[in-house]
Amino acid sequence: MxxxxxxxxxxxxxxxxxxxxxxxxxxxxxxxxxxxxxxxxxxxxxxxxxxxxxxxxxxxxxxxxxxxxxxxxxxxxxxxxxxDVLDAMGRIATAVAAAYTGTVIALTGSAGKTSTKDILETVLSQHGPTAANERSFNNEIGFPVTVSRVMPDSRYLVLEMGARGKGHIASLCQMARPRIATVLGIGSAHVGEFGSQLAIADAKAEIVRALPDHGVAILNGDDPLVAAMVHDTSAQVLLFGTGSHCDVRAEEISVNSHGQPNFTLHHGHHHSLVQLRVHGRHNVTNALAAAATAIAAGVPFDRIVTGLTEAELSSGARMEILQRADGVTIINDAFNASPESVIAALDALADMAGTNRRSVAVLGEMAELGDDAPAWHDKVADKVLAVGVDRLIGIGGAHTLRMIGTVREGSGHATEADSTIPLAQHVNTLLQPHDVVLVKGANALGLEATARELAGMCTTR
Incomplete structure (x- = not known):
């Protein structure tokens, strides 16, 4: 501190x-x-x-x-x-931030915040000492802890910001006002609490409204709700994405046999091939966000490319790949589950399984979706069918049963988890050597522990 x-x-x-x-x-x-x-x-x-x-x-x-x-x-x-201890923690964070002379960078979005933070921390560290959130310390408790971790010689302070209501991000920005603010995307996470995606976008836009005139807003040019935030700030704007209108963009995106994306990164007259270590093509968006943010922070292009190729997801339970002695691959993406992140994870499962390995999805019920919950579970079921998942194992209540039913109606193989035995044990009885298994669901279901327990087993046949 x-x-x-x-x-x-x-x-x-x-x-x-x-x-x-x-x-x-x-x-x-x-x-x-x-x-x-x-x-x-x-x-x-x-x-x-x-x-x-x-x-x-x-x-x-x-x-x-x-x-x-x-x-x-x-x-x-x-x-x-x-x-009040919690209020005092915020006041201490405010005092620390006021004494800090480096660059404060804030980022938010409905999904991908922590993965982007992990990638960005690696990229920025190529250029100078960097402090960032541990895991997902992004709320009113974890945020002051993160600010207090900054040191006098820290060149960058990266602050992931979460929100469960209007004013939450604005409050965090009052503790540590960012000079660079990055918005990843507007999805359906917590839509049951906010009421609509427009309300979510308005809450996330608080991060760019907090920017000074000399600041920089890093916006997802592929997401219309995020791109529209250009009207919420007088700061400079950099767009990232895949469109030709984006200042920082990815072209020629592909995925290798291990499910790791590669692409050509473009900014101005600079361009370079980037091979990511992280898994899932959705992490291209997170890598672009990190690259654009680092450009705004003054990191040279070649160091950005090096950082992207070296970055790993250190926070755990986010596209974490666990290998078993029997050749089974566990994709532990169980930290949380928004509809968009589940759909992205299913794409990653299909990429990693390819045409030679069975794909198994262990999916928990998605929470906090309000009246849209049935429709979103239907969309996930449709995705299971579209990518050709060989077996779905569902955990949860009525929405899970609906999802299982939709998959079965589409001639897919789907069953409800056997609640009479431990989940990892039940899943393991259904596996064959060399299967690829995705484990994902709402954080309250505790599926991260299931994924790790499953990774320590071997197939029984």
Missing amino acids: IPLTLAEIADATGGTLDHITDPHTRVTGPLSFDSRHVAPGGLFACLAGSTVDGHAFAAQAVRDGAVAALTTRPVDAPAIIVP
Whole structure:
């Protein structure tokens, strides 16, 4: 973290020091809210959850290296007592961001945020020290933690921003105002909460509205709702995509036998072949977004190409490829599931299976789709049929049964998971050596654990 003294933090948060012997002691490590992952020299935020109260772990956190705890009451440890811990975390992030002199980059979108962040972090690191979100720390809790990870020598601070309602992104941008803002796409994730894709677009546009006049908006030129955000900012605009109107574009896109895309990257008079390590042709869009963002940040074209070819998805459960001794390939894409991401993952499954391997899709019910849920599950079922998935195994409730029924009506092979035995065990009994298996569903279903357990098995026949 950009160092702040305990006194400065107390002033920024409206807090009072308790059991502090030296108010000028500096906090040099980031915020943390999990006592199992306390950062040395950092500050432990005592959040009160529904079952666990962080205040009970304050003393242990200090013993483990935290300088002090951020609390709402006295504890048996050095503390800064504040009216509200979560609000105080935001205020600390604001103070850190105000002291930061590097480039703040924000990105959002209905899908692909974390994958793009992982790719972009690799690309930017070719040019200078870069701080970015761990995993998907993109909400009001994780975001201040990410901002607090920036160091005085960090050239770039990459901030993934999520939203579950109007004003959420605007609030995050008040903590750390971006100079570059990237919008990936407007999909159907959380449409049940927002009400419509137009409402989602309006909420995502808050990220470009926060830009200063000297900033840069990086917009998906292939998505009309995103491209229209050019009217939401007075900043410079760079479009990325596959259309000839895009400033940064991909041409000659293809996928190799491992399901990894390659394409020719164009910007101005520069062009180069890019072979991605990541899987799934949908990651071309994410790579283009990263490239355009890096161009705006001043990274030379050749370093961008190198970064794209070296980038991997470090956050886990996103097109993560797990190989078994019996030749079965598990595609662990189970972190979450919007309709668009499920459809993209099915394309990746088909690409990786090719014509010589069986394809198996383990799909969970998609959540937060509101009244459109039946139609979206029908579209996913149609995609299962269109790409020729050999077997669908569905998990969930009525929408899953509807999806299974639609696949069966189209002469596809689809069954509901057997709820009487563990899911991984059930799926494994249906596999053959060298199958390619996609595991994907809403995060609440916990399919990431299923994918990892499945990866440790072997076929029983």
